[in-house]
Amino acid sequence: MLQFLSRLAPRSPWIYRLNAGSCNGCDVEMATTALIPRYDVERLGCKYCGSPRHADVVLISGPLTLRVRDKVLRVYDEIPHPKVTVAVGVCPVSGGCFRDGYSVGSDIDHYIPLDVIVPGCPPRPQAIMEGVLKAVEVWRARLEEGLCSHS
């Protein structure tokens, strides 16, 4: 039964947006990806959900500022395994323009393993869709193997 569900589940990943101190540029692009008919990520079976407990794919934006670090990690831990992390924009992976800022700690991958990276400042909606599709592939492989991303 579980194997059957694992085979079906990657057809409809539920996406959760996590703002780790972003400037909102990437969040606007993520909203655009879902809401505007021109891009419409929902035709690929994806759905944005409001609760981290329902999420499969996490879109993280922002350089993980010190102010939100503990809160982001708490929300991240609530997401059930196996989860796939997508870094949207250059901030999560390198800090981008905010690197070495007074409010930015170390890189986000010291705390959260990044599975897929979508560079850009902000990335265009098609690039985010490309990243989500790649994340779904990673998620499918993980479901088949029964692996956890964070263990």
Add this chain to the structure above:
Amino acid sequence: MLPFLKIMLRNLILGPSTDPFPYAPAKTHENFRGCAVFDPEKCILCGICRHVCAPGAIQIRASEDGSGMQYLLWHNSCVFCGMCAHYCPTGALTMSTNWHLVHTGVEMFSNCISGFIPFGECAQCGAKIQPRPQAIIDKLGVRSPERFLLCPKCKRESIVRNVAQVRHPRQENP
């Protein structure tokens, strides 16, 4: 009356507004600024790109054997502002329309432009100078082409010799 009929007809004629991106190539405007493209043949190692890069995506390091410089541009730091391409004096850096930069976390540290630029040689004494590709010779070296290829020391000597020749022409040919 019934204004939606007009909208409905227009939508029927124009077709769906959704961009069929994952199943077909997306439209990209020709002026779209995507990732930077680097041409090591044109680079003169002036370092203005590193100076103007706001997120510090460009690194220029000396190579271990001292024969040139290692040029690195990290796509994961680049914010596509295009300042490097704007200020590049030789056009070694250009912005392409390529935005297909999605990669997995394993490839995080290999997603960069990496190029090796060997130093140039002084035409007279053979000392190491910045490379002198044709692109910068056409731009800056037109006034005195032979002096442009010299190292600073040989250039100074050449200028002094030239000045001496102009001011005291008799001493040069007794």
